[in-house]
Amino acid sequence: MLRRVLRLASGRALVARALSTRRGGSTPDRDGKVSEIKKKIQSILPGEPWNPLYDTSHLPPERSDVVIVGGGVLGLSVAYWLKKLENRRGAIQVLVVERDHTYSQASTALSIGGIRQQFSLPENIQLSLFSANFLRNINEYLAVVDAPPLDLQFNPLGYLLLASEKGAATMESNVKVQRQEGAKVCLMSPEQLQNKFPWINTKGVALASYGMENEGWFDPWCLLQGLRRKVQSMGVLFCQGEVTRFISSSSHMKTTSGKEVTLKRIYEVHVKMDHSMEYQPVECALVINAAGAWSGQVAELAGIGKGPPGTLQGTRLPVEPRKRYVYLWHCPQGPGLEAPLVTDMSGAYFRREGLGNNYLGGLSPIEEEEPDPGNLEVDYDFFQDKVWPPLAQRVPAFETLKVRSAWAGYYDYNTFDQNGVVGPHPLVVNMYFAAGFSGHGLQQAPGVGRAVAEMVLEGHFQTIDLSPFLFSRFYLGEKIQEHVII
Amino acid sequence: MAAPRTSLRLVAAIWSTRGIHGRGGAATPEGSQKKGKTLLQFLSDRFYDVEFLREYFLQRQMLKVHQKNRSFTHMVEQYGPYIVGACFILDQGGMVKFQNNDWIGPKERGRFALEFSKFQEVSVEAVDASGCAINYEGLDNLLLLRNLQSLSLRHCPHVDDWCLSRLYPLASSLQELSLAGCPHISERGLACLHHLPNLRKLDISDLPAVSNPGLTQILMEEMLPNCEILGASWAQGLNVEPEEQPQDKASPVHV
Numbered sequence: 130m131l132r133r134v135l136r137l138a139s140g141r142a143l144v145a146r147a148l149s150t151r152r153g154g155s156t157p158d159r160d161g162k163v164s165e166i167k168k169k170i171q172s173i174l175p176g177e178p179w180n181p182l183y184d185t186s187h188l189p190p191e192r193s194d195v196v197i198v199g200g201g202v203l204g205l206s207v208a209y210w211l212k213k214l215e216n217r218r219g220a221i222q223v224l225v226v227e228r229d230h231t232y233s234q235a236s237t238a239l240s241i242g243g244i245r246q247q248f249s250l251p252e253n254i255q256l257s258l259f260s261a262n263f264l265r266n267i268n269e270y271l272a273v274v275d276a277p278p279l280d281l282q283f284n285p286l287g288y289l290l291l292a293s294e295k296g297a298a299t300m301e302s303n304v305k306v307q308r309q310e311g312a313k314v315c316l317m318s319p320e321q322l323q324n325k326f327p328w329i330n331t332k333g334v335a336l337a338s339y340g341m342e343n344e345g346w347f348d349p350w351c352l353l354q355g356l357r358r359k360v361q362s363m364g365v366l367f368c369q370g371e372v373t374r375f376i377s378s379s380s381h382m383k384t385t386s387g388k389e390v391t392l393k394r395i396y397e398v399h400v401k402m403d404h405s406m407e408y409q410p411v412e413c414a415l416v417i418n419a420a421g422a423w424s425g426q427v428a429e430l431a432g433i434g435k436g437p438p439g440t441l442q443g444t445r446l447p448v449e450p451r452k453r454y455v456y457l458w459h460c461p462q463g464p465g466l467e468a469p470l471v472t473d474m475s476g477a478y479f480r481r482e483g484l485g486n487n488y489l490g491g492l493s494p495i496e497e498e499e500p501d502p503g504n505l506e507v508d509y510d511f512f513q514d515k516v517w518p519p520l521a522q523r524v525p526a527f528e529t530l531k532v533r534s535a536w537a538g539y540y541d542y543n544t545f546d547q548n549g550v551v552g553p554h555p556l557v558v559n560m561y562f563a564a565g566f567s568g569h570g571l572q573q574a575p576g577v578g579r580a581v582a583e584m585v586l587e588g589h590f591q592t593i594d595l596s597p598f599l600f601s602r603f604y605l606g607e608k609i610q611e612h613v614i615i
Numbered sequence: 616m617a618a619p620r621t622s623l624r625l626v627a628a629i630w631s632t633r634g635i636h637g638r639g640g641a642a643t644p645e646g647s648q649k650k651g652k653t654l655l656q657f658l659s660d661r662f663y664d665v666e667f668l669r670e671y672f673l674q675r676q677m678l679k680v681h682q683k684n685r686s687f688t689h690m691v692e693q694y695g696p697y698i699v700g701a702c703f704i705l706d707q708g709g710m711v712k713f714q715n716n717d718w719i720g721p722k723e724r725g726r727f728a729l730e731f732s733k734f735q736e737v738s739v740e741a742v743d744a745s746g747c748a749i750n751y752e753g754l755d756n757l758l759l760l761r762n763l764q765s766l767s768l769r770h771c772p773h774v775d776d777w778c779l780s781r782l783y784p785l786a787s788s789l790q791e792l793s794l795a796g797c798p799h800i801s802e803r804g805l806a807c808l809h810h811l812p813n814l815r816k817l818d819i820s821d822l823p824a825v826s827n828p829g830l831t832q833i834l835m836e837e838m839l840p841n842c843e844i845l846g847a848s849w850a851q852g853l854n855v856e857p858e859e860q861p862q863d864k865a866s867p868v869h870v
């Protein structure tokens with residue numbers, strides 16, 4: 130009897146799905162219900178395999194081909210692409226270790242969800258274009274049978290960057306690069322700007338660049354959950370716990386010039402379980418460091434940076450948490466529906482949040498005034514003293530506003546050149562990085578995940594050449610500066 | 616990962632009922648049903664669980680939409696942008712109106728094909744793509760029609776906010792736009808229409824994804840002061856009409 134119900138349920142769902150896609154409309158309610166019923170029935174059917182190993186929230190498996198440290202958007206994206214690009218279904222086992230499944234401190238959940246192509250480096254522009262394409266087709270990439278479609282809540286309103294006399298030339302050359310890479314960005318004179326957005330005070334503005342397509346903001350939580358749901362359906366395992374130790378073997382080698390090098394290979398990851406002193410060792414072939422703002426610490430656990438200064442062994446992963454505030458305010462006379470994400474030349478930015486004349490924004494402090502990253506408390510004086518004055522000058526309507534709330538999050542800040550680190554470590558040969566994106570990691574996650582997966586599976590970058598982002602640049606001292614950091 | 620056993624059972628379940636075909640088309644003749652079954656059997660040999668099979672079908676559906684929206688732009692050099700844009704719309708099942716000409720629908724396609732050369736220099740002034748499967752990629756072809764004045768995308772299932780952010784190349788000419796009944800358009804995409812300052816008439820009624828239709832309409836009116844915006848209230852008015860009509864007919868005053 131039960132089986133017949135099950136049959137019915139699954140058969141119906143198939144028909145419903147086929148029809149709904151053909152019509153183009155979707156029936157989330159029904160699909161959701163069907164999968165719910167199916168799950169219920171499955172759980173009470175006798176003879177179900179009960180296997181504690183698969184109960185992912187408790188213990189991790191004893192071995193996994195790949196262990197990903199950090200279940201934020203970058204870690205999940207790497208997991209997704211590893212499974213997507215594997216040449217046979219189930220070829221690689223992937224385990225994601227995340228210490229906090231509520232993501233209370235993860236940058237992904239605390240970011241403001243912006244995506245733009247207005248960067249100075251071609252690689253960053255390409256990554257962001259790739260991501261825009263991914264996000265546009267998110268319900269194809271992350272489609273899960275029976276699950277309702279994702280609502281990314283993308284606001285395609287663009288970024289508006291302002292430049293003073295001094296910055297105008299740089300802006301112009303950046304836009305040239307952006308256009309070459311295929312981004313749709315236009316330049317505006319102060320007069321054009323005034324015409325387009327009458328609520329802006331153009332005093333001091335020499336030039337503005339404005340993204341026409343593929344720029345705006347979306348719900349980062351939706352992307353995170355969508356990835357999570359998808360990779361789970363692809364067989365990726367999750368475990369809640371903290372990676373506290375790597376056990377590695379080393380082999381000594383000589384280079385052609387006769388120098389001794391020690392190559393390390395991690396073969397075991399210790400995962401400390403939540404609320405206990407116990408740990409579980411997980412045998413692995415490969416570790417992905419996607420621990421966001423904490424990826425520097427995770428690298429240190431593998432011995433990266435522990436060596437004489439000036440050597441490759443002694444070169445740290447220069448990624449550290451930097452606290453950034455986001456304020457939410459209400460302003461009845463503020464910019465209307467058409468308002469893009471505006472970034473003033475002072476660095477202060479704002480965007481609309483919803484329809485009720487609410488706005489959010491912030492500003493990155495100067496190096497000397499970096500707040501203590503020990504906690505995520507908000508400094509309201511920072512808004513009063515640093516953020517509000519330039520914003521009120523730029524948008525006179527903001528002279529009267531009311532701060533409603535605020536939060537703080539960590540930038541995964543690369544102190545060396547504010548760019549991501551992608552690919553393997555030259556000495557700890559099976560640790561791969563996907564970290565250090567310094568405040569633009571969310572929008573680049575889809576492309577970065579793919580690049581790392583290609584590196585793992587093919588040994589080289591295929592879709593986008595990210596070799597400038599390799600770790601070795603820290604040792605060689607080759608900065609690849611990104612000029613447009615917000 | 617715990618799926619294999621359950622899924623295998625699911626496969627069996629689907630094969631043993633008349634399943635997919637029995638329910639999909641009630642009047643399927645016996646012969647084609649057999650054919651369908653062997654195909655499914657073949658697939659089930661290759662894809663080991665039914666979830667995967669269903670995902671495969673899902674992907675196929677999506678691919679179809681992509682194919683319908685493939686780019687025609689390589690033909691522009693030979694035929695000119697207007698012919699190519701018009702062909703795309705007709706292919707989709709929509710209608711086009713060349714300047715100083717009558718509407719051409721999919722039925723008149725043959726005649727249109729014979730008179731290609733006549734239209735080469737004439738621009739398209741109106742497109743009615745109601746209910747078409749046009750999506751973001753397909754807009755490539757539509758955007759060839761640079762002098763387009765009126766565009767109807769009513770009830771297009773694949774037109775979404777991303778699409779609206781791409782209409783700005785039509786800014787100088789577009790005066791009328793109808794988006795009524797598009798299931799995926801929200802206030803976030805509508806906000807992009809500020810790029811179309813020449814709009815005189817905009818229909819945004821019956822958009823289920825707009826979270827606050829009343830407020831959205833007010834904000835849209837603020838954003839596009841020269842444009843007449845048909846929104847929620849208008850749609851309600853329409854709904855009332857058919858109900859009122861019979862009453863009117865019944866009343867003796869109304870002849």
Ligand SMILES: Cc1cc2nc3c(=O)[nH]c(=O)nc-3n(C[C@H](O)[C@H](O)[C@H](O)COP(=O)(O)OP(=O)(O)OC[C@H]3O[C@@H](n4cnc5c(N)ncnc54)[C@H](O)[C@@H]3O)c2cc1C
Nearest residue numbers: 199201202203228236237240243372421538569570571572
């Ligand atoms: C205020 C703010 C605004 C931002 N705005 C934007 C924006 O507009 N656009 C954009 O693209 N980006 C933005 N960012 C940046 C973006 O959020 C990050 O670059 C991105 O989320 C990084 O993703 P991640 O997965 O590496 O990090 P996270 O999301 O932080 O994930 C890392 C995870 O690793 C886990 N972890 C760490 N150490 C361990 C360990 N030892 N064991 C187990 N788990 C561990 C953590 O719990 C965490 O969940 C913003 C960031 C902030 C703070």
